[in-house]
Amino acid sequence: MSEYEFTDSQNAIFAKLSVSLRRFGIQLGVFATLLIFFGLAFAIRGRYEGADAYTSVAGGVGIIFVGALTLALCFKLLKPVEEFRLIVNTEKNDIDWLITGLDKLAWAHRTLRLILVMLLLSAALLAYRVLT
Amino acid sequence: MNTANSQFDDSDLKMSEYEFTDDQTKHIEEIHAILLHISLLMFGIGSVLMFLGHNQPGIAGWITIIGAGLFLTLGVVYFHPLVGFRRVETTAGDDIHYMMIAMDNLRTAFSTATWIVLTMNGIVLVMIVMLL
Numbered sequence: 480m481s482e483y484e485f486t487d488s489q490n491a492i493f494a495k496l497s498v499s500l501r502r503f504g505i506q507l508g509v510f511a512t513l514l515i516f517f518g519l520a521f522a523i524r525g526r527y528e529g530a531d532a533y534t535s536v537a538g539g540v541g542i543i544f545v546g547a548l549t550l551a552l553c554f555k556l557l558k559p560v561e562e563f564r565l566i567v568n569t570e571k572n573d574i575d576w577l578i579t580g581l582d583k584l585a586w587a588h589r590t591l592r593l594i595l596v597m598l599l600l601s602a603a604l605l606a607y608r609v610l611t
Numbered sequence: 612m613n614t615a616n617s618q619f620d621d622s623d624l625k626m627s628e629y630e631f632t633d634d635q636t637k638h639i640e641e642i643h644a645i646l647l648h649i650s651l652l653m654f655g656i657g658s659v660l661m662f663l664g665h666n667q668p669g670i671a672g673w674i675t676i677i678g679a680g681l682f683l684t685l686g687v688v689y690f691h692p693l694v695g696f697r698r699v700e701t702t703a704g705d706d707i708h709y710m711m712i713a714m715d716n717l718r719t720a721f722s723t724a725t726w727i728v729l730t731m732n733g734i735v736l737v738m739i740v741m742l743l
Contacts, residue, residue, distance in 0.1 A: 483629045483707070492714050499721035506728040513735040520742040574629070577710075578638050585642040588649055595652035602659040609666050 518542030555587035653686030
């Protein structure tokens, strides 16, 4: 067990970090919900008005899937908030809370990496279609 | 690095002589690597979207270019805390000092990302209205 205790000014950084992270997580949750609605509108219009360059059922399902992944990311991002708060509110084990918080942050960002890889592949496919 | 406008008192940080253990450094290296991947993926998506935006006429093209700009900004924002993490891993001494710089930059990154996601929410809302 590490006995290092963060100073007040350092604790202030962690307090602000936990607030920023929570706000970011909540905004991502709103974004994910909007993305799911957008995917639904995309798919419904593609289904009833016929698929064109901008609407299709498959595209809509894809957007809903990315929205669901983003929603999962939102919940994962909110988890390390608690560890950063514990650094501020408790004494001792500060370094352990920090490492656990960073671990959870890394876990959340693995999901973000997956979403971004999917987005990059989709964008690259679109770019390939434009070129050929 | 965000040292000039840091939210914490620099003087008391330099007093701390705590050195992260090898195991703790591995966890820090992990989040460092994931954040680097995310930053590079953001740059990649931003570049492809920029290309797509230039080849798309009308408002859809402009929305794509704005989206590209947001992804490129997120790439820069996510790259910023990496310097602090790198210093923690590679230098001996002042580990807490560099960790706090990384945490402060991470806080700035999440704050900026929150505004960017807020803008993206607006874009998705416009796209939903356009579809309905």
